[in-house]
Amino acid sequence: MASMLRRGDEVEVCSKQVGFVGSYYAATVITNIGNHSYAVRYKNLVTEEDQSQPLTEIVAADEVRPMPPKVSATGFSLYDAVDAYDNDGWWVGAISGKRGSDHYYVFFNTYGVEILYPLSRLRPHLSPLLSFSNVIKPSSLSVSRSDSVCGSRMALILRGDEVEVCSKQVGFVGSYYAATVINNYGNQSYAVRYKNLVSEDDESQPLIEIVSADEVRPMPHTVSATEFSLYDGVDAYDNDGWWVGTISGKQDSDHYYVFFDTYGVEILYPLSRLRPHRETNGIWVTKKRV
Known part of the structure; x- marks a missing residue:
């Protein structure tokens, strides 16, 4: 929660509206209203009635934080927490992959989607609870345990692990598809990025999907066979x-x-x-x- 904010302070407002959770918008404090809310004027959002006028809004104090310091980054590592600039605001996500030297895939846990961004539209995600002194980095050791995987007992699955997803969809039962775990959701499901399946909307992008834990199993070790017998x-x-x-x-x-x-x-x-x-x-x- 923001503290000691004064009229004229530069801030960011973190939205709690459906469809905007996890996004931050630059604003200026116009005035405070008691101890629980502020009137703010947005820098990049405009009114619906007159798009030449900046949007002014009264927001709860726990939606406002001081403007974080500008921190330049020359690169990011897998699972680094970042903010991606999109639709006039900064959206909280985690690095889930890299393309070339300056483009990164960002996974947005709240929405279960992955989007590619240039480095210029990314910044380290900072927490005001740490006085903006530390970058929050999700643990790559976030683990989950499932009771079964397509009829098999399963071991720990870690974020970043190579896995196979055994489909339960009609017409695909009994098939396994290679994927990488992007994130987990308690003990019930995983977000995975497939290696050989692509998005219907953009066939240049790998398919991202949230699947139940019992559809995921560790990637089996490669075993070569020189022959098979009847009924193998x-x-x-x-x-x-x-x-x-x-x-x-x-x-x-x-x-x-x-x-x-x-x-x-x-x-x-x-x-x-x-x-x-x-x-x-x-x-x-x-x-x-x-």
Whole structure:
């Protein structure tokens, strides 16, 4: 909460309105109203009636903080807390990736979205409770535990971990997609960024999705197979993911028929697109002759 703010002070107002939570807007204090609110004039927001006039508003004292000092940053690390300048205000997020030398992906936990920004539109997120002396950095050791993952017991999943998401959507049941954990939400769900799936709105951007904890499992270790036997449990790589099936036949030395019980179909695959199907109970187990 802001303290000892006077008329004329430069401040930032952190909105609590739906759709604007986690955003800060530059303003000037016009006057204070008792100990609980201030009248402020925004620097970059205008009135709906006359867009040549700055917006004036009465806001609660706990929505106002002193203007943070300007801090220049030459770069950021994964999970650094930042503010991204967008729509006339600063929005609180965390660095979730990097593109090139001066563009960063920012994940906004409140809205479950990830957006790419140039370095010039980012600043370190500062806390007035620390007199703006420290940058708050979310712990990369934020952990969550889930009871099951597609039928398998699961270990700790950390932010930044490589995982596979096993879909429960109709038409995709029994398929696994590689992803990276961006954030977790208690013990119930994770925000993930897929490696091979893209956004419908912009196919140059990876798909970001919030999935339930029981749909996520650690990335299995790479295991090469020189051959399979009849009825071995396998995963077949198709349509950007791994699909669970069973060896139902062999065509030659390196081509196998795979039967997908969920869909009642059999497809021929080269050995290079198959891997042993494994489940985890803390220890990866290969499913043989299921």
